Amino acid sequence: MTDTIFAPATAAGRAAVAVVRVSGPATLSVVESLVGRAPTPRTAALRTLRHGGMELDEALVLRFEAPASYTGEDSAEFHVHGGRAVVEALLAALSDLGLRLAEPGEFTRRAFENGKLDLAQAEGVADLIDAETEAQRKQALGQVGGALSQRYDRWRDLLIQSLAMLEAAVDFPDEDLPEEVAERARPGLRTLSAELDAALADVERGRRVRDGFRIALVGAPNAGKSTLLNGLVEREAAIVTDTPGTTRDVIEVPLVLAGYKVLVADTAGLRETADAIEAEGVRRARAWAEEADLRLWVVDGFHVKHAVKLEEAVRLGDWLVLNKADIAEGSALDQAEALWSGEGLKVLRLSAHSVEAMSDMREALSSHVADALSGAEFPAATRLRHAERLREAQGYLARALSEVGLEVELAAEDVRLAARALEKITGRVDPEDVLGRVFSTFCIGK
Known part of the structure; x- marks a missing residue:
């Protein structure tokens, strides 16, 4: 990197303190230009910021020398008063000194490119910034700490050990090697394949923690879905009336349950209708419910005998909520429950x-x-990108262990490709467009 970047690291708006970050080769000269005598690295010092003959603010200034910084470059932080005018004056001064405003995620991308973080850890930084619940915080913090990367690296090492045996059989067939050296690679590959199977079976857990566990409230009109939603979130999130078809679109409301993020959706009542708008609402309700992690079929217990028939969309694990049970006939509820x-x-x-x-x-x-x-274990994937690469690696492993894999040269190539798929998760190898998509999701200043 030849240019030096800057950006506010704290959110815009009135606050007691705002932090502006700088990273790049011109950091020291910029600090000296603003404060005169630069503070000792990694020591906070109170300095008066000046530029163009004007005093900007009195601030705490921290300086970090490469490579002992977040980005791995020379960097600095200015902790100024959080008024908008103060921050804008400092940003204008940095721009005037020839620095460039950072792009979203550019500080963390530089940390990745300088070997301070791998790609999975960098994604954990983004998730930690976005964390809204305790579970999200723990998962993201574990990812930043390398929990995902360590697992991928262990799997990669196992693949490399197996690959060494296969390549030995290919490259040195006439040497004094142990008998059936290539066959000795297969037990380790089978064990790893089983671990990848388990990881893929668990892949949705990481996604649900990160994005939210989805609960759909579905059923006929006037069954009490909107009332149930309002009761769960403890506020009037949905309109409740006696008119069938009041809810015509999916109403999503975030909720925290047991420390996890949950999205609860009130959906349009399921019924045949000639109203084009209501029909679209019913279509959206079915689509949202199909993708939900849990579906609550809400039935009017007072009219349970005549309730809308639970259709073929009902699946094992769904919940049936017999609403209005306080005024319903007990025997009818007993029959429905049975x-x-x-x-x-x-x-x-x-x-x-x-x-x-x-x-x-x-x-x-x-x-x-x-x-x-x-x-019991940290999830093996927290993003779709991770799951795709795990499936790719598993596909190569399955082929290496199949009859096709009995050809040692072909098996070795498949094992090599499986290792490469895992390397893509941590960013050992990855195309530029993937890196661009990952870091573009970050906020400016991180």
Whole structure:
């Protein structure tokens, strides 16, 4: 990197303190231009910032020498008062000194390119900035600390060990090597293949922690879905009326349950309709429900005998919520519960207007989310990109272990390609466009 960049590292707006970061080869000269005598590296010093004969602010200044900095370059931070005019005056001064405003994620990209972070750790930095829940914070912090990278590196090392045996059999067939040296690689590859299978089976857990566990409220009009949503989030998030078809679009509301981010969606009532707008709402409801991690089929318990038939879309693990249970006929509820419990649904009775009942419902959902997202091990993937590369590696391994893989040269090439797929996750090898997509999601100043 030949240019020096700058950017505010704190959000815009009125605040007690704002931080502006600088990184690049001209850092020291810029600091000296603004404050005169530069502070000792890694020591905070109170300095008066001046530029163009004007005093800008009194600030804490920190300086870091390469490579002992976040970016691996000479860098500095100016901790100034958080007023908008102060920050803008400092940014204007830095620009006047020839520095360039950083692009989104450019500080972290420089850290990656200078070997301070690998790509998986860099993505963890972005996730840590965006973390809204305790679970997201823990997952992102583990990723920044290298939990993902260490697992990928271990798998890569196992592949390289197996590859060494295969290549020895290919390159030195006449040497005094142990018998069936190539065959000795297969047990290790089978073990690794099983680990990748387990990782891929668990791949959704990391995504759900990061993006949110999706819960869809589905059912017929006027079953009480909007009332249930409002009770769960403890505010009037959805309009509730006696008119069927009031909800015509998907209403998503974020919620934190058991320390995990959850997205609860109130959907349009499922019914046949000639109204084009309502029909589109029904289509969107079905689409959202299809992708949901948990679906709550809400049924009007007072009219349970005549309730809309639960269609073929019902799947094992869905919940059936018999709403208005406080005014419904007990025998009808008993029959419905017996019928749908036998179909693999969890059946709950509820009065959505009851504070106590809604508290029990939140507790039940919290327990379900915690069971679904907690795990003994750190998830092997937290992004779609990771999952794609794991599937790619598993595909090469499967071929290496197949009948095609009995040809040692072909098996060696597949093992080599599997290792390369894992290297792409941490950024050992990755095309420029992938790096661009990863770092473009960052905020400016990070």
